[in-house]
Amino acid sequence: MKKTAYFSMEFAVDQSLKTYAGGLGFLAGSHFRAAKRLNLPLVGVSMLWSYGYYDQAKDREGRMKVEHVRKYYDFLTDINLKVPVTINGTNIWVKAYKLEENVFNTCPIYFLTTDIPENDHLSRTISYELYDGNNLTHIAQEIVLGVGGYKVIREAENVKYFHINEAHALPIAFKMLEDYGIDYVKEHLLFTTHTPVAAGNEVQDITLLKNMGFFGSIDTITAEKYGGNPFNLTVAALRMCKRANAVSKLHTDTSEKMWSWVTNRVPIINITNAQDRYxxxxxxxxxxxxxxxxxxxxxxxxxxxxxxxxVVADQAGKMLDPDILTVVWARRFAEYKRPSFLLRDEKKFRNLIESGKLQIIWAGKPHPADSNAQITFNWIMSKTREMKGVAVLTGYELNLSKLLKQGSDVWLNTPKRPNEASGTSGMTAAMNASIHMSTVDGWHVEWAKEYPEDSFTIGDGINLNEDYESEEMYERLKEAISLYDTEEWWKKAANSVNHVVEYFDTERMIKEYSEKLYID
Known part of the structure; x- marks a missing residue:
């Protein structure tokens, strides 16, 4: 493996370092823990978010509200390195801090911030919040990560490859193009795509990007040759990189079909996501x-x-019973993940709950600017507030996520196929004897094919009618209730624990990156 710098907007390496929103960060954290264990030459580049993603709190009526609290970290090393980046015609300083390997047993990670006295107030806000809802701020964040990160790595490390995890750091490609030409870019840039729906891949006005400094000194005509007009970041990454991968077999097939019209691009290979069992x-x-x-x-x-x-009693005032089957739906609150799917037929849901044989926990974080997702969160909370055996928790950071996975009996996943590129929460749940119940999407396609008896599968992946899939879900829940706490149940749970690590452990994933992506 050649030494590689891995660029990601978020890293979830420890509960105390709040620089992540969800699955992308959880994946990056596992990637870097396993790479450290395997002694691989990997360094990370990310952003030091002054206010993190956001703090998910409750108002006086128990509804979700968004709060922003400044974070401080004394375990990051000030390496006395600042690099200049030009954004919207303004020279901005980007300061780097380093997370040393011994702090959380990861490969080293450089965290970038513009929130320093050398910058004016507007420039400082660029690194305030992860996935800022303001488009101009979001573009500025991408420039800081891509160009600022590239300059920091060139000063601090000697690497062969620059691996961008999603297309956020794409300005790095145009900085390399500016400095060395396209042959250099195509020799040193690697790309992982995570979004299997065309509409979910970032598209921007090309003139706006040019004015913001996204392309550096590269002219608009050249930029358009790679990303089109309007400018598609994923398309440009596929045309400019040396290698690209998707993150599950279904996602690879979906991506190849989705981008089949893109000329002069690299093929998309498969490296299925995984998580760190250790x-x-x-x-x-x-x-x-x-x-x-x-x-x-x-x-x-x-x-x-x-x-x-x-935790449930503390947060929700609900007393749950450890002898009753407990199902958890917990992840990012996004529309395609269908967080309210359990309530699609409210009568059937109530019948299951009122049987006294099923308990449900929801948890997750909507995007702070996604009002529809927040409305859904609050709607679920209001619908279930008076129901015994049903709780809605705020938050989905590392510690709570681990508690939910270790304390659940069934991990419910309800994405609308083929929107889930991979999903990894079910992998870590399965490692903890929480049986995966999912629609036929993402990593579950591979898991259910290899070990069909180790999980519950909702639907057939062909009939995507929501009425059909919801009926299937209620039937699988009834099946789980009838099987729960029998010897057959614990055999199923034990097999899930033993089998999931054979393929869905990060060390396999890291070795595939080493053999398929990080090579000459």
Whole structure:
């Protein structure tokens, strides 16, 4: 493997370092923990968000509200390095801090900020909040990550490849083009795409990007040759990189079809996402599963349910029962993930809950500028507030995510195919004896094909009618209720624990990156 700099808008390496929103950051964190363990030459580049993503709180009536609280970190090293970046005709200073390897046992990561006294107030706000809803600020963040990150790496490290995780850091390609020409770019740039829907891939007005400094000194005609007009960041990345990958087999097929019209691009290879078992997996669940000690597995799972239920009682005032099947829906609140799908037929949902044999927990963070997602979150909360055995939690950071995965019996995933590029939360749940229940999308396509008895599959992946899929979901929940807490259940849960790490552990993923992407 050649030494590689990995650029990502977010990294979830520890609860205390709040520089992430969700799955993209969780993936990057696992990537860097495993790479450190395997002693691979990888360095990270990201943004030091002064206010993180946001703090998800409740108002006086219990509805979700967005708060922004400044973060401080004394465990980042000031390396006394500042580089200039030009944005909208203004010279802005980008300061780098370094997360050393020994802090959280990861490969080193450089965190960039514009929130320093050398910059005016507007320039300082660029690194205030992850995924800022203002488009101009968002473009400025991409320039800081791409160009600022490139300059920092050139000063601090000697790397062969520049790997952009999603197209946010694409300005790096135009900086390299400006300095060395297209042959250099195509020799040193690597790209991972995560969005399997054309509408979800970022498109910008090309003149706006030019004026903002996205292309540096590269003229608009040249930029248009790579990204079109309007300018599509994913298309440009596919045309300018040496290699590109998607993050599941279904996503690879979807991406190849979606971008088949793009000329002069690289093929999209598959490297299915994975997560780090050494970080996520409970040792007691692992040991009991490996020994096929079903009584021990049941005992440990119910201990972990009690730990989770303390948080539920604290947040929601609901007392859940560790002897009852507990289903969790927890992830980013995005429309295609269908967070309210459980309530599609409210009568059937209520019947399941009122049977006294099923408990449900929701958790997740809508984008702070996505009012529809926030309305959905609050609607679910209002619909279920008076229901016994149903709770809605605020937050989905690392610690709560781990508690939910270790304390749930079923991890429910309801994306609308083929919108889920991979999804990884179910992998870490399965590592903790929480059986994956999912529509036929993302990584579940591979998991259910290899080990169909280790999960519950909703629908057939062909009939995508929502009435059909919701009926299937309720039937799978009934199936889970009838099976729960039998020897057959714990055998299924143990097999899930033992089998999921065979392929969906990060060390396999990292080795594939080393063999398929980070090579000459």
């Amino acid at each position: 970080y996520w997996q409970d040792a007691g669940l692992k040991e009991a599963s490996e020994k096929k000690d079903y009584n021990g597995l049941q005992k440990r799972k119910k201990e972990l349910k009690r730990e989770l239920f303390k």
